[in-house]
Amino acid sequence: MGALLDNITARVAVVGRDHCFLYANREALAFYGLPPEQVMGQHLSKVLGDTAYAGYLPWAERLFSGESLRWQGWVEYPTHGRRFLQETMVPFASDGRDVQAIIVFGRDHTELKLREEELAEQIGQLQASEALKAAIVDHALAALISTDGEGRIVEFNPAAEAMFGRLRADVMGRLVSEVIMPERYRSAHEAGIRRMENGGAPRVLGKRMEMHALRADGSEFPIEMVLWRTTVGGTGYYTASLVDVTERHSAAQQIERQRDALRQSEKLSAMGSLLAGVAHELNNPLAIVMGRASLLEEKCDDPALLADVQRIREAAERCGRIVRTFLNMARSKPATRENVSLNDLTRAAAEMLNYSYRSHGVEMRLQLADELPSVKADGDQVGQIVLNLLVNAQQALAACEGERRVLVETGVEARRENREPRVWLRVSDNGPGVPAELRGKLFEPFFTTKPEGIGTGLGLAMSRSLARDHGGDLTLEPTSHHGGASFRLNLPISGEPVHESAPVPLQATDAALQTRVLVVDDESEITELMRDILEAAGYEVATAESGEVALALLETARFDAIVSDLRMPDMDGATLWREVDQHHPRLSRRMLFVTGDTLSPGAREFLRKARCAGLDKPFSKGDLLAAVAKLVE
Numbered sequence: 282m283g284a285l286l287d288n289i290t291a292r293v294a295v296v297g298r299d300h301c302f303l304y305a306n307r308e309a310l311a312f313y314g315l316p317p318e319q320v321m322g323q324h325l326s327k328v329l330g331d332t333a334y335a336g337y338l339p340w341a342e343r344l345f346s347g348e349s350l351r352w353q354g355w356v357e358y359p360t361h362g363r364r365f366l367q368e369t370m371v372p373f374a375s376d377g378r379d380v381q382a383i384i385v386f387g388r389d390h391t392e393l394k395l396r397e398e399e400l401a402e403q404i405g406q407l408q409a410s411e412a413l414k415a416a417i418v419d420h421a422l423a424a425l426i427s428t429d430g431e432g433r434i435v436e437f438n439p440a441a442e443a444m445f446g447r448l449r450a451d452v453m454g455r456l457v458s459e460v461i462m463p464e465r466y467r468s469a470h471e472a473g474i475r476r477m478e479n480g481g482a483p484r485v486l487g488k489r490m491e492m493h494a495l496r497a498d499g500s501e502f503p504i505e506m507v508l509w510r511t512t513v514g515g516t517g518y519y520t521a522s523l524v525d526v527t528e529r530h531s532a533a534q535q536i537e538r539q540r541d542a543l544r545q546s547e548k549l550s551a552m553g554s555l556l557a558g559v560a561h562e563l564n565n566p567l568a569i570v571m572g573r574a575s576l577l578e579e580k581c582d583d584p585a586l587l588a589d590v591q592r593i594r595e596a597a598e599r600c601g602r603i604v605r606t607f608l609n610m611a612r613s614k615p616a617t618r619e620n621v622s623l624n625d626l627t628r629a630a631a632e633m634l635n636y637s638y639r640s641h642g643v644e645m646r647l648q649l650a651d652e653l654p655s656v657k658a659d660g661d662q663v664g665q666i667v668l669n670l671l672v673n674a675q676q677a678l679a680a681c682e683g684e685r686r687v688l689v690e691t692g693v694e695a696r697r698e699n700r701e702p703r704v705w706l707r708v709s710d711n712g713p714g715v716p717a718e719l720r721g722k723l724f725e726p727f728f729t730t731k732p733e734g735i736g737t738g739l740g741l742a743m744s745r746s747l748a749r750d751h752g753g754d755l756t757l758e759p760t761s762h763h764g765g766a767s768f769r770l771n772l773p774i775s776g777e778p779v780h781e782s783a784p785v786p787l788q789a790t791d792a793a794l795q796t797r798v799l800v801v802d803d804e805s806e807i808t809e810l811m812r813d814i815l816e817a818a819g820y821e822v823a824t825a826e827s828g829e830v831a832l833a834l835l836e837t838a839r840f841d842a843i844v845s846d847l848r849m850p851d852m853d854g855a856t857l858w859r860e861v862d863q864h865h866p867r868l869s870r871r872m873l874f875v876t877g878d879t880l881s882p883g884a885r886e887f888l889r890k891a892r893c894a895g896l897d898k899p900f901s902k903g904d905l906l907a908a909v910a911k912l913v914e
Contacts, residue, residue, distance in 0.1 A: 292387040295373070298345060300325045300334075303382055312389060332357040344372050345380045353390070365394040424523040428457050430478045432471065435518065443856065444525055446497035457521075461494050463501055477510070478517065486510055491526065502527050527883060571597040620655040621663065623691055623704050623772070630667040631689065634675065643678055643685045645671075650692045653704055656772050658751050663772070666744040666755065670708040670768050673741070677712040677766060686711050694771065701773050703753065709767035715757060721885070723757055748772065796913050797821045797838070801831045801845040801857065802875070811844060811875075814902050815909065828852030832860055835868070842912040843868055844905075847876035847884055847895075855887045862891075871912045 292312055295304040305313070305320050313320060313328055326334035333356050340350055353367040368387040372380040424441035428434055434457050437449040445461055452460050458467040477483050485508055493501045505524045510517055574594035581587040631645060638645045656663070671687070678685040687710045694703040715723060724745050741755070748755040753772035798820050802808045805826065812822045823838065825831035829852055831845070843861065847854035854874050862869035873894045876884055888895045896908050 290388075292385070292389070294385045294387075296325060296383045296385065298381065300337075300341070302328060309387075330358055340370065341383075344370055344383050347372050347374070347380055363391075364389055365391045424525075425520060426457060426461070426523065427518055427520040430474070430517050430519075432456050432458060432474050432519075434460065436520070441523070444496075444523065445494070463493055463495050466492065474519070483510070494523065503530050531883075567597055567600055617659055618657050619660070621658050621660040622653065622655055623663065623706060624649045624653050626660060626664045627667050627689060627691060627706060630664055630671055633668065634671050638675060638687070641675060641679065641685075643675055643687060645687045645689065648688065648690045650690075653691055654693065654702065654774055656704055656751075657775055658772060662747045663751070666747055666770060667706065667708075669741070669744045670706075670770070673768075674708055674710040674712070674766070677710055681712050684711070701775060703771045703773050705769060705771040707758075707767060707769045709758075710765040712765035714765045720757060724755075744770075796842070797823070797840045798909060799823050799825065799831060799834060799840045799843045801825045801828065801843065801849075801854075803827060803846065803849045807846070807875075811905060814905055815844075818906055820909070828854075828857040828860070831857060832864075835861070835865055840868065842871040842873070842909060844873045844875060844909065847874045847887075855891075858887075858891050858893065873908050873912055 289306070290308060292309040293304075293306040294302060294309045297303050301322055301324050302320050303322075305317070310317060310320060315328065320328055325337060329337075336356060340352075344350060349372065350370045351368070353365070355363055355365050357363050366387055367390055368385055371384045371386070373382045373384050374380045424444045425436065425438040426434060426441050427436035433454055434452050435454075437447075437452050439449075441447075442449055447460065458470050462470060473485065477486075487507065487509055490506050490508075492504060492506060494504045495501055503526045505526050507522045508519060510519055512518075571594060574590055574597060578587060578590045578594060581590055627647065627649060631647060635645070671689070674687045678687070687708065690707045690709075692705055694705055724741050745755040748770055751772050752775065753770065755768065755770050758767040758769050796819075798815055800808055800811045800815070800822060801824075802811070803826055808824045808826070812824055815822045823834055823840070825834055828845075828849060831843070834840075845854045845857055849857075852860075854876075858869060858872055858874075861872065870892075872891075873896060874888060875896045884895075887893075894908055894911065896904060
């Protein structure tokens with residue numbers, strides 16, 4: 282039996298009731314690193330060390346009472362240092378007597394345990410690395426789409442969901458060509474995938490390409506794409522990084538339109554200078570005609586001859602007014618404000634275009650109010666507005682068949698409380714009118730409904746700007762009695778911008794004190810400005826520097842309205858609106874978006890679809906208070 286115990290690979294030792302070794306086999310002696318004489322009969326503390334002996338003592342009483350124990354763990358030894366052991370301790374008693382000794386069977390699993398821990402650490406690092414990669418993919422601003430060798434989607438990150446309007450769960454396993462590619466690209470894409478999978482040379486990998494992609498609603502939009510191939514476990518995968526370049530394309534088109542408009546403006550400027558010179562030269566002969574006609578009028582006694590002379594003088598005066606009007610518009614001079622007659626400016630513009638109207642078969646009718654008050658304004662600028670409206674009306678009728686009419690009216694607005702009297706002018710035609718989908722764009726710079734080469738898209742935008750500089754406005758009326766377009770110009774008598782009282786009182790009221798507004802903007806100065814304006818009006822205001830912070834505040838507090846920037850990093854206003862609409866639908870109908878990006882088609886389209894109010898930067902105090910008051914009314 283002793284020979285058997287000495288040759289097994291497990292450690293075997295016997296300990297007596299005095300905690301001294303009675304036996305230790307060869308494996309145990311090798312582990313202790315001591316000869317038999319330094320182990321047999323020696324106390325456990327002397328052989329194992331005080332630390333290991335202290336760990337054994339709590340179990341000794343249980344073992345000698347007849348209980349068997351099994352344990353594993355790390356133990357500190359004086360000869361071998363820290364080791365991981367697995368031991369079974371069995372009490373030994375003969376002939377039913379008390380336990381005389383403890384038999385200890387043990388194995389040293391230190392190397393195995395260390396390897397397990399190393400492997401666990403490597404797995405943990407791998408998991409952390411994978412989690413990091415997943416976090417990068419999930420939070421990437423670019424859309425990332427991965428497919429297998431057959432072109433089936435295996436990854437579709439949140440940016441891709443937002444870009445294409447599709448959920449990840451709905452597209453996994455589907456062919457990427459069917460999900461995001463217009464039909465005209467699909468055959469070429471599938472042929473390229475087959476060629477590369479069969480070992481053919483890649484033609485597009487690593488190259489930056491522009492193409493069109495397909496949203497879930499079927500609309501196409503331009504993207505920039507970079508494609509690369511990755512091999513994992515012998516299997517090839519393709520990943521595409523996609524960026525929506527709609528705004529870039531829009532900006533490029535805008536720049537090109539501006540260049541075209543600039544070239545057109547330069548041509549008009551050169552032509553205007555030439556014609557202004559010709560008109561200036563006409564002043565001398567016109568002065569002679571007018572003067573001589575006046576003298577001749579004084580000398581005429583024949584009533585018939587006098588009537589002829591008067592007609593000559595009136596025609597010459599009319600020519601003089603036309604030349605003066607043209608020269609005033611052609612000259613570059615500082616704006617001046619003086620009392621002018623809107624009726625006189627209208628007549629001058631009408632006289633200037635009278636021949637053009639007649640030659641194009643357009644009837645112009647004037648219905649000008651009697652005793653119209655004078656307006657303190659720059660006559661040249663207001664005359665330019667009237668002229669632009671008359672020119673636009675004539676061009677709108679150019680392609681119309683049948684009778685073509687333009688009606689020009691003036692009048693005085695009924696006096697309103699806290700608002701000074703205003704005069705107005707209306708120019709309406711019986712043409713095709715303005716389509717509903719274009720009415721909101723009509724006053725944008727460089728937007729025009731005219732054929733190429735006819736208009737620059739600046740006339741109405743400039744005219745509205747001039748009207749507002751005078752405290753008035755230029756609008757397209759909802760309907761026209763003549764069936765075409767009707768534009769209305771209104772100007773205050775003083776010619777100064779009118780800051781009308783805002784619908785929300787500036788002093789705090791009980792209603793305002795109960796209204797809580799959340800302001801969201803990544804620009805701290807804008808946030809502070811809006812908070813100061815709203816708090817001064819009695820609102821209770823909280824601010825958030827990002828969409829994420831705003832959503833967190835909405836979970837903890839009640840708000841009656843949200844004022845948010847539309848363009849923000851990380852989470853833009855459109856994404857914030859979708860989150861609010863999903864979790865706080867009542868508030869999604871009380872959101873006001875502040876933006877300086879009003880020329881962006883994407884911004885206009887979002888506000889239209891979300892049915893949210895917009896406020897252009899820069900805005901006045903009254904503009905903000907009026908918009909917020911409308912939200913909470």
